[in-house]
Amino acid sequence: MSDCLFCAIVQGDIPADIILRTDRVIAFRDIEPKAPVHVLVIPVDHHPDVPSAALADPALGAELLQAAAHVAAAEGVAQSGYRVVANTGSDGGQSVHHAHLHVLGGRGLTWPPG
Ligand code: AMP
DSSP states (O other), X not given: OTTOXXXXXXXXXXXXXXXXXXXXXXXXXXXXXXXXXXXXXXXXSOOSSXXXXXXXXXXXXXXXXXXXXXXXXXXXXTTTOEXXXXXXXXXXXOOSOSOOEEEEXXXXXXXXXX
């Protein structure tokens, strides 16, 4: 999709610190990390948000969550715990309208997040 930041990262037009890539999903470090581990997991194909992606392609929804689990293991937070977040829409605090999961960990995370 034109004018989509994360599509540009998928295409390699904008650099990113990519730590996992499959045919359908990539994961890269958030440019403004909110925790010691802060990785974004996104579908290669453009979907506006994670619930929409899962409705359009249920297998893709599962692949995004599986990738989040792989990222957590690779980043060493699977045992200590981590948070998977899908900000969705305006009130959900979503700023980039290409589906993405945040994988956050490496410190104690408060709830609610604010
Ligand atoms: P959200 O607010 O849930 O839409 O999350 C978007 C996330 O994308 C924010 O945490 C940003 O810090 C992150 N972000 C924005 N631009 C980039 C970029 N070029 N590379 C990596 N992460 C980015």
